[in-house]
Amino acid sequence: xxxxxxxxxxxxxxxxxxxxxxxxxxxxxxxxxxxxxxxxxxxxxxxxxxxxxxxxxxxxxxxxxxxxxxxxxxxxxxxxxxxxxxxxxxxxxxxxxxxxxxxxxxxxxxxxxxxxxxxxxxxxxxxxxxxxxxxxxxxxxxxxxxxxxxxxxxxxxxxxxxxxxxxxxxxxxxxxxxxxxxxxxxxxxxxxxxxxxxxxxxxxxxxxxxxxxxxxxxxxxxxxxxxxxxxxx
Numbered sequence: 001x002x003x004x005x006x007x008x009x010x011x012x013x014x015x016x017x018x019x020x021x022x023x024x025x026x027x028x029x030x031x032x033x034x035x036x037x038x039x040x041x042x043x044x045x046x047x048x049x050x051x052x053x054x055x056x057x058x059x060x061x062x063x064x065x066x067x068x069x070x071x072x073x074x075x076x077x078x079x080x081x082x083x084x085x086x087x088x089x090x091x092x093x094x095x096x097x098x099x100x101x102x103x104x105x106x107x108x109x110x111x112x113x114x115x116x117x118x119x120x121x122x123x124x125x126x127x128x129x130x131x132x133x134x135x136x137x138x139x140x141x142x143x144x145x146x147x148x149x150x151x152x153x154x155x156x157x158x159x160x161x162x163x164x165x166x167x168x169x170x171x172x173x174x175x176x177x178x179x180x181x182x183x184x185x186x187x188x189x190x191x192x193x194x195x196x197x198x199x200x201x202x203x204x205x206x207x208x209x210x211x212x213x214x215x216x217x218x219x220x221x222x223x224x225x226x227x228x229x230x231x232x233x
Contacts, residue, residue, distance in 0.1 A: 100126040100140030103189050103203040107181060109217035115180035116214060119205055121187055122176035123149055141193065149175040150190040157185075165190075181207055 106120045125143060128135045148169040157179070158164020168175045185205045192198050 095126070096138065098191075098199045098201060099145075099193075099197075100128070101146070101191050101199060101201065102126050103187065103201040105187070105203060105205045107207060107209055107213050109213055110180070112180075115182070117181035117207065118178050119181045119185075119207075120176055120178045121151065121189075121203070121205060122174040123189065123191060123201075124174060143171050143174060145193050145195070146171060146175065147192045147194045149192070151177050152188040152190075153179070153185050183207070 102124050104122055104124045108118050108120060110116060110118045123143075123146065125140055128138065128140060148167055151166045151168070152163065153166075155161070155163040158166070166177055168177060184207055187203050187205050189201045189203070190198060191201060
């Protein structure tokens with residue numbers, strides 16, 4: 001196999017490997033996700049890191065009472081009050097001012113014992129839901145409208161005295177960056193469009209789901225090992 005062929009295959013190797021793993025262990029992944037969802041639906045608390053969280057459930061049809069506040073569930077303590085048109089317009093302005101571009105992150109296993117997790121940070125475009133008139137006739141940005149994205153993770157990332165800005169110009173992976181997960185990070189991203197407009201986005205990149213990610217990774221590895229043992233017998 002020549003060098004040019006290897007160079008061509010490298011970019012698709014990992015996506016192909018991930019696709020094969022998902023195909024082989026689809027039922028196991030599905031069961032793990034269903035278990036997590038069933039815990040949420042049954043109001044069981046979920047332990048994230050060292051903190052046990054319990055959500056106050058809200059619904060689409062939740063209505064305020066005549067006094068403007070409605071205790072929906074006594075044990076959750078959530079209250080509901082009616083929003084105003086000003087609230088709606090302010091939220092709408094916040095969404096439109098960023099051209100529907102959002103900063104997103106994922107926490108993934110690495111297989112590295114020293115750094116078991118990595119963080120993937122990238123930009124995504126919020127989808128306009130069909131059938132809703134609140135965004136009718138608005139055309140959000142597309143990934144191809146973006147020229148480049150700059151990321152700033154703070155003074156401890158990069159060799160500069162105050163850290164470095166990391167510039168990504170390749171849209172192929174949604175202008176993604178990745179780094180080994182050591183702590184929670186407040187990430188600032190400046191999105192530069194081809195029409196010279198610029199928006200600044202902020203995301204708190206947390207590791208609250210690290211135990212869930214590692215547990216799912218261990219479960220998949222254990223399942224793979226069991227299948228290898230069965231195949232040898």
